[in-house]
Amino acid sequence: MATLKDVAKLAGVSVKTVSNVVNGYDFVKPENRKRVEEALASTGYRPNLGARNLRRGRTGFLGLMLPELSIPYFGELAGLVLQAAQEHEWNVLIEQTLGTRERERNALSALGPHLIDGAIISPEALHTNDFEDLAPGVPLVMLGEHVVDVPIDHVGIDNVQAARIAVRHLISLGRRRIAAIGAHPQRHTAAQRLEGYHSALAEAGLAPVPELVLPALRYHRANGAEAMAHLLALPEPPDAVFCFNDLLAIGALRAAAERGVQVPSDMAIVGFDNNEESAYSLPSLTTIAPDKAAIARAAVDLLRRRISGGSDLEPEDVQTPFSLEIRNSTIA
Amino acid sequence: MATLKDVAKLAGVSVKTVSNVVNGYDFVKPENRKRVEEALASTGYRPNLGARNLRRGRTGFLGLMLPELSIPYFGELAGLVLQAAQEHEWNVLIEQTLGTRERERNALSALGPHLIDGAIISPEALHTNDFEDLAPGVPLVMLGEHVVDVPIDHVGIDNVQAARIAVRHLISLGRRRIAAIGAHPQRHTAAQRLEGYHSALAEAGLAPVPELVLPALRYHRANGAEAMAHLLALPEPPDAVFCFNDLLAIGALRAAAERGVQVPSDMAIVGFDNNEESAYSLPSLTTIAPDKAAIARAAVDLLRRRISGGSDLEPEDVQTPFSLEIRNSTIA
Structure with a gap:
């Protein structure tokens, strides 16, 4: 099995440069990046993301569970969540549930700490007791409406x-x-x-x-x-x-x-x-x-707080603002 | 470091059941799943996805690079790609580029075999020579238009x-x-x-x-x-x-x-x-x-073919069908 050193030697760069490429940092010169990637490929070295993030104590992924990307509200919201997550170096895995309880339950129970650092879920049909099967240790933020009796971070409007x-x-x-x-x-x-x-x-x-x-x-x-x-x-x-x-x-x-x-x-x-x-x-x-951008930012911020602060924190309920946009369908 | 056996013993289930939970299979009884997840959490065992997929020779992730999810065409297409990828047990990481060459180049050069098994990209502004910096070993499928002179799998309409x-x-x-x-x-x-x-x-x-x-x-x-x-x-x-x-x-x-x-x-x-x-x-x-569903299916199928068949295959150019939907903006 090739080591980082082997890769660095082959590429003619420092171990630090190889490490930077593997860790996805932006400031590697394109020509160095290319040589490192070629060396990585030719040695068969696969410094998997899981191992890297394990060292940092995280997987590097957030889950986003929503009904359908083709519904404009969720397409717009998902775009804003991706932006907010990217600012904190998270990649986002999106699961579409079609708003059915069955698929929402499956998505919930498939979320494990081996896969994601936390999840933002926008449930349509989940019941309170669906959360009993939930994998422990995965911080969740719920968007949309507040499912009664589940002590969980929540972002939504009134x-x-x-x-x-x-x-x-x-x-x-x-x-x-x-x-x-x-x-x-x-x-x-x-x-x-x-x-x-x-x-x-x-x-x-x-x-x-x-x-x-x-x-x-x-x-x-x-x-x-x-x-x-x-x-x-x-x-x-x-x-x-x-x-x-x-x-x-x-x-x-x-x-x-x-x-x-x-x-x-x-x-x-x-x-x-x-x-x-x-x-x-x-x-x-x-x-x-x-305010969809406020919803996306609040959700990512709540996850960051819980990931760094642990599971003992009291659940928060963040209400984001809304307005009534008056247009021609009510006033000509 | 806890082993799978330790987790199984603590949960009172077989090693196979623990393995099924870790691997995200659906057919684990909810009560067993819950006990396994609790045992995983209490032992601190983190069977990271990277390790699992490395055994299967893959990361388990596809990348999807597109301009903006809030543009309905891309929201609809992304939903269809997620569906097609899920059928082959891939999770999808979505990167939004806003259609600018700079962000598209960054997304391309950040794609590495340590992160994803392949990527579906829908570029707006990339130039042929942007592909020179591309990490080797990552199968790509290009959607939309065919950037000239890059030998790469492609799906689009005429x-x-x-x-x-x-x-x-x-x-x-x-x-x-x-x-x-x-x-x-x-x-x-x-x-x-x-x-x-x-x-x-x-x-x-x-x-x-x-x-x-x-x-x-x-x-x-x-x-x-x-x-x-x-x-x-x-x-x-x-x-x-x-x-x-x-x-x-x-x-x-x-x-x-x-x-x-x-x-x-x-x-x-x-x-x-x-x-x-x-x-x-x-x-x-x-x-x-x-036909957006045909585009999504063809893109995932081309990636599967290249991932299993290697990089020596000739690039394919799949043309998907389209129609003219005649409605009232041209004929009252």
């Missing part, structure tokens, strides 16, 4: 309050028959946004109308279009809709346009997430805008 | 032909003053799509009009809106625009709507990528639709 503000905005515009699209019995976020919706109706003295609360199996554009088609076929359609994410709202916008329904005059629509596309839809979409 | 088909479609609708948005002197893809645009004009006997070819610094919605505003301010605006990606086209749609320009009657618009949002824009977007 979903109840955000939904309340979205619906209050519709009420302030004189809307009285306000629908909600996105109810889902297994999704924690859905329950919180529904609570905010009901709470805003109640404080305005508006009675809840069960037929105006529509479920969505998934939170994709097609689900929003389908739900809006259903609402528009009611004997008395709503005059406004709060959608639990922007994709549902984009689908709803399209279904309204196909039926000649004017947005916002006939129907005001509010979304949630402030995806980049929502500033460009026609009409542009009023939406709740979470 | 960008010249796709652009030609998009512009022929506009010509077939009677459009004669056809603009292009997305020219960029350092982007290979841009050069190919521009070539297809010019070739379609030439075969229809239409003279190129330099003022109708607009550059885009980045391929974001804002760049498309800005370029369309410029075109609409010309003394003689175009009657059609071919945008080099869907985001540019979505921005162009919005800029047209803001100025009361009717799409498609006053102005037909074609995009490129078939992002999910393009079926939902108002009007929906006619666009070139690459």
Whole structure:
């Protein structure tokens, strides 16, 4: 088995230079890097990352568990997490769960301290007792909603309050028959946004109308279009809709346009997430805008704190800011 | 240092069960998995992934280098690459380059056989000689466009032909003053799509009009809106625009709507990528639709072939299919 010294001798550089290449430092001259890499290849020396990071007491990897990268909110968030992790020399392994409890449980139980230093998880359907099977010793930060009764670091926005503000905005515009699209019995976020919706109706003295609360199996554009088609076929359609994410709202916008329904005059629509596309839809979409960069930074900072501070620290609950972006889907 | 046997004894399970947990197999009973993980943690045994994969002759990681996850095309593609890689038990490390040559070079030279088994790269700005610094021994597959003179496995679509088909479609609708948005002197893809645009004009006997070819610094919605505003301010605006990606086209749609320009009657618009949002824009977007799942599968398959077959294999150039999705931005 070749040693670092063998590689250095073959490459005609110092052991330190070989070590720098192996450790992925940036300041190695390109010609030296090339000679070292060639020497590494020809000697068969494989100074694996695991061994290097073990010396530093870490694997060098973070896990990021999220539903789907093709959902713009998660694509944008993942990009920001990668940036924040890179600043602390972590590579990020991404696991897609499709938001199903089964895949989320598998991802959780596969996370071990032999693989990652910590994980950022954005669960949709996990139950409290799914965490009992969790590998000990892996710091976790949970994004999105707070699964009850699990003492774990958490970053998110106040979903109840955000939904309340979205619906209050519709009420302030004189809307009285306000629908909600996105109810889902297994999704924690859905329950919180529904609570905010009901709470805003109640404080305005508006009675809840069960037929105006529509479920969505998934939170994709097609689900929003389908739900809006259903609402528009009611004997008395709503005059406004709060959608639990922007994709549902984009689908709803399209279904309204196909039926000649004017947005916002006939129907005001509010979304949630402030995806980049929502500033460009026609009409542009009023939406709740979470500060995604703040979420990504807070998650990585909480992991760093726990990795260096140990498992005895009290779990923290970081609430990141959000705003209501008012655009043409509610005010022409 | 604890051994696998110590861990098995402490957990009260077989060495095989410990090994299964360490190797991340799924079929371990949750209660056994939990006991093993606890024993692993309490003995301090860290059977690092590197060591395991070294026995299998691999690191267990693929690299995926792309511009930005927040660009829907790359978010969708990354999700599909993760799926294809997972089927062969690879975890994927994603590097965002923002499409700049500097960051792409850094990502290339940081790729080493100690870190990854292979990499899938989607370069925007790399030059042929950037590959000279490349670590030897890391199989690469290039996506998107083919950087000239580098003998490397490649997956992509025929960008010249796709652009030609998009512009022929506009010509077939009677459009004669056809603009292009997305020219960029350092982007290979841009050069190919521009070539297809010019070739379609030439075969229809239409003279190129330099003022109708607009550059885009980045391929974001804002760049498309800005370029369309410029075109609409010309003394003689175009009657059609071919945008080099869907985001540019979505921005162009919005800029047209803001100025009361009717799409498609006053102005037909074609995009490129078939992002999910393009079926939902108002009007929906006619666009070139690459088969992204085929691209992801082909890239992983080429890596598998090269990893098992060695570096002596001739580079392959896999062309994946595409179609023209005709929607309401060209035909009402």
